[in-house]
Amino acid sequence: MTERTLSTVYDPKSVESRIYEVWERGGHFAPRDGARGTFSIVMPPPNVTGVLHLGHALDTTLQDIATRFRRMQGYSTLWVPGTDHAGIATQARVEQALREEEGKSRYDLGREAFVKRVWAWKEQYGGTITSQIRSLGASCDWSRERFTMDPGLSRAVREVFVRLYEEGLIYRGNRIINWCPRCRTALSDIEVEHVEEQGVLYHVRYPLEDGSGDLVIATTRPETMFADVAVAVHPDDDRYASFVGKTIRLPLSNRAIPVIADSYVERDFGTGCLKITPAHDPNDFEVGERHGLPALVCLDQDGRLTDLAGRFAGLSREEARARVIEALREEGYLVKEEPLDHAVGHCDRCGTVVEPYLSEQWFVRMEPLARDALERARRGELQFLPGRFMKVFEQWLTNVRDWCISRQLWWGHRIPAWYCASCGQVSVSRDDLDHCLHCGSADVKQDEDVLDTWFSSALWPFSTMGWPEHTPDLARFYPTSLLVTGYDILFFWVARMVFMGVHFTGKMPFQTVLLHGLLRDAKGQKMSKSKGNGIDPMDVIDKYGADALRFMLASNTVLGNDLRFSWEKVEGARNFLNKLWNAARFVLMNVEDGFSPQPLEAQSLDLADRFILHRLGETIRRVTSALEEYDVGEAARAVYEFTWDEFCDWYIEFAKINLYGDREEKKRQTQSVLLTVLSRVLALLHPYIPFVTEEIWQALPNTTGMLIDAAWPEAADLPEDERAVEQMRVAMDVIRAVRNARSELQIPPKTSVPIVIACDSERVRGVVDQVTDMIVRFCNAERVEVGAGTEAPKQAAVQVVTGAKIYIPLAGLIDMDAERERLKKEASRLKAEVERLEKKLANENFVHRAPQEVVAQEREKLADYRAKLLTVEERMASLEG
Incomplete structure (x- = not known):
């Protein structure tokens, strides 16, 4: 698909659409035979009138992560996409166009002509949101795409209405409903x-x-x-x-x-x-x-x-x-x-x-349906994530009101009821009628109303599988495995799907319901056009790419909690993608084409190799465990920390020792470790950032096929070495501390420095002794003295790490008098800020009258200034005597 090289800069615009076309055209989204069974999910159908918004982007991202994860695990995976006819919204859109373009109303056209006009509009404009969902990377099986008014789904709607009517669970009566006088x-x-x-x-x-x-x-x-x-x-x-x-x-x-x-x-x-x-x-x-x-x-x-x-x-x-x-x-x-x-x-x-408004409408009698669904849920047939939503579900079902299902519209599933002018009876039928089923009169007229859009979407998990026919998909993939949606439609959609699924199939329509929060702006406010704080996800994709948007959404997700959007978070995700891209380029530049990793024998591996492979195994287990529970945020954070902090920032630096050394066997060993870690990191990240990981995968010298079809990484073949992790973390802590001190003191990188490490115990000293060579190399140390209980040298910068104190004697390295004067001025400035904020926060008028977020910000500033002042005072003390 690509040459086994990577460009100097990752450009999502040149990658994403090309890769998606290969995936879709190659049939990679269709279910395959799976040794581990089936995994199925249905897409909450967005309005056919709609365009992608951030809620859709989050919803789609979470579903795609679960689908790609299960596909890689070896499940026969089906994700059914589709759209909703959106009765009121679609009719309103077409009526508006009719008014503006022709100066006419729907009544000027008549019902039949108007409905034809809506169908024409749907064919012309109805695919906008599905094309945008494609741009997000959704790996759903588009060959099975459904629409709530497809012939098969329309037949399911009729079947459900008639059965409920025959069972006495649908009736017509006068009750209070919500009425829009303008939409009528x-x-x-x-x-x-x-x-x-x-x-x-x-x-x-x-x-x-x-x-x-x-x-x-x-x-x-x-x-x-x-x-x-x-x-x-x-x-x-x-x-x-x-x-x-x-x-x-x-x-x-x-x-x-x-x-x-x-x-x-x-x-x-x-x-x-x-x-x-x-x-x-x-x-x-x-x-x-x-x-x-x-x-x-x-x-x-x-x-x-x-x-x-x-x-x-x-x-x-x-x-x-x-x-x-x-x-x-x-x-x-x-x-x-x-x-x-x-x-x-x-x-x-x-x-x-x-x-x-009191109106004669069609209603579903909810209490019997709710009772059956609630009993099944309480028996453990339905799991909510987070679990607290089970109580909300129970409250809704315990206090449920009858459901008004008729709408005074022309676009939608017309109610299959015919009124007889001769005998006054109502006939309800699966097929269109030209006569009364009670008296045989031909003087019958169909109800003018259509069904509530939520009625057809309540059947979505099984109607999309071909019900009421006994189809292969229904037998194989129903009940579905997972539903992903927002907590705000727990009753309006989730509960109704449960009612209908239990009543008409005898089974829960899904095993698990993952309820995510709502997206808000950076200040926690609800996004809206009127506030001007809405974000168009297509703008984000155009600027940063789909992967950056996906990773931002997923890594900031906490199940059931609202999520705040900010451009800074998207930039952070983009930076992570660039970090991964550059790491991959480094590996490829240091591994010849056709290289095949050698077996990784623990006894021949260096300390850094054993460390990174052990941590890779831990990360694989942590990510897998989190995704098994659909905790996508926790899994994202785990792989992010490992990839950025340990692999990119540390191991690649250690790898350069062998890559640029003169021992060929060590070089090949390091190349093998680099490819092993990179390939498995790509697999771990693929559900989150599918485009960039697929592009890098195709460039690796030891891979075949496509990453979307690859197996989920395992940790069983990776060596484990807790001791190596302990030693490496000590080395990393010391190196980080020395580098921080050099930066603060503005000691040039090329200037070598003496380092004294005072360990708290002989055990810690033993660990430090094992990594002294690393410390010398990565800190540019002229010498390293290690001891337990070593006295602090005079006029030295000090850094504290777990189990040890690190001293850098400063005599001859910096101008001591100039540094003392600089610290004195900085301490004076910080003291003034501390006193100003202490006085401000002691003012009760300010504390009680100012917005709480402002007060909280001032308290954070005070704590920050106090911490900085303490650090400066400690540095001043270290330069004395």
């Missing part, structure tokens, strides 16, 4: 975005019909009072006990309503009196059902007041509120107004305030 459709809870707004709590006087007094209710929505059917108080509220059972005269409409007692009322909120409006509030609806109250509607589907509002009929909600408040004030019913901050639901597509 019901919305699911997740399609409602709650925004904190400043509102007003209006206190309104409702007079008793017998003239004996009045009750004051508190409401944020006075325009709905025309649909009030009662005023409720808490049964234990002594203030209002004598009012229960009496009748109140409704202001502005002069209609009589009862005073009732219900424990739903919060005695401490507002006045403790609650207006009950069953048609416009879900909680009021339940109160109304408990007390047998009627449900009156005072708002229509466009959000305008109905004839029930009398003189206010026809006004919009906003106009009506202002006019009603004005009338209540003029007629003496308005007692007072209080500011109130509260969350208001908005349609996440058009931004319109959502209306709780």
Whole structure:
């Protein structure tokens, strides 16, 4: 695929698309026979209207890591990709284009022509997000790509609807739903975005019909009072006990309503009196059902007041509120107004305030489905990562409400129900009907509504495998092994897939659910267009490459926790890729083409060789263990630390001794170690950064085939030597300490220095004696004196490491007087900063009034200045006497 050479600089733009095309064209994403069984996963289907955002990027990266890992382990691996038809979003997009380009609405075209227009739009623009997911490196089997409105998946939707209807688990009824007056459709809870707004709590006087007094209710929505059917108080509220059972005269409409007692009322909120409006509030609806109250509607589907509002009929909600408040004030019913901050639901597509609305809709009866799913989960058939989400899952299923599944749209799976004008019965069928199944009349009409998009996506794990047919994929890959998604759709999607999977296949749809957090900006704020803090992942890929984005996301992931994005983190990931690339170039420049590593016999290996091979084995075991638990962040951090710190920064430097020496057998031994470590590091990193690792793999002299098909690295054949690790870490600590001291004192690298190492014990001295030659070479030491309990030399810089103190006598190396003066000035500056911050943090006004993050930053600065001052004072003391 590439020549066995690497360019001087890694350029992701010249690599990523080329490699991905080879992978996809070569069928490397398709499942192969696997000795270890099967691993399957389905992609949470992004909206066909969508483009890649950071949430998709994280989701896709985590899935690809798991898939590539299991593929390399020898599993027959299937990752099914696909997209969702996204009813509201797609219809809104096409309607907008129709308005802007032709000045028409969907009603001008009619349903059939409009749906054809949406299909045409989908074919033209619907592949944007899948092409972007490809650019991220997703190794899913595109030959099995699915769409929620494919013929097979549409058949599964029909089958599920009809079976549930036949079992009495789907019904049509009047209940409160979320209604968007602009989109003119019901919305699911997740399609409602709650925004904190400043509102007003209006206190309104409702007079008793017998003239004996009045009750004051508190409401944020006075325009709905025309649909009030009662005023409720808490049964234990002594203030209002004598009012229960009496009748109140409704202001502005002069209609009589009862005073009732219900424990739903919060005695401490507002006045403790609650207006009950069953048609416009879900909680009021339940109160109304408990007390047998009627449900009156005072708002229509466009959000305008109905004839029930009398003189206010026809006004919009906003106009009506202002006019009603004005009338209540003029007629003496308005007692007072209080500011109130509260969350208001908005349609996440058009931004319109959502209306709780009583409407005749189709519902799924959830309690029986939830009960079965919960029993199976409690038996251990379902695992959540992190495990704390099992409690959240149980809470959702324990308090579940019936699910409104009908939407007033034209794009989607049309509800398979036909209404007969002759007998008034409803016929539900798997096939399209031209006659009534009850009376045989041809005068039938299909329901105008379509199904909630979440209905079809709830079937995704098994409908994508060919259900209700008994397909080979269904038999082989279902139940799936893993689901990866955000914790914010635990109920809206995950729980519903569990319901449907258990009910229709008798099995959990997946064994494990990995719930990741949400992506936020560097300050921890939610990303949004309005805040201007959103990040387009395609911009990141264009600037730094897909691997850098993937590694940043994965290495900063802690299961279930939100993740902060920053460009600095992406740059750090890019730097890691460059470090790996340069290390690979070094190895290739020092290994001839066609070189084959020799067996690694522990007795013939140098100390540095034994150290790096032992640490490689430990890293392989640590990474494998973490990925087995899908702890991708922990695995990434483990391989990062080994690759950057131990292999690149240390072993490669030690390797140069033999590579540039005159002993051929030592050179070949070091070449073998370098290739062994590099090839296994590439395999460990491949699930995270597949493009750069594949490119380097193809350049290695001892590899065949592609890295995507290679076996996961093992540690069993690597020598183990804890003693070598102990010795090398001592050497590394000493070398690092001396280099730090030289840098701080600005001693030129070419100037050799004497080193005195005072060990805490004879054991430590024995270890240091084994690595003295390394210390001399890598510290440019003119001599090294090692002893246990050695006295500190005068006028020496000191560094402390575990088990020893390192002294560098400075006489003759630096200008002692100049250094003392420099340290004195630095100490004076640091003392001034410490005193300034101590005074600032002693000011209670600042500590209590300033933002907590500002106070925390000042405390961090103080701790940093104190630590620097202590270091300077220690250096000053070391130069005395």
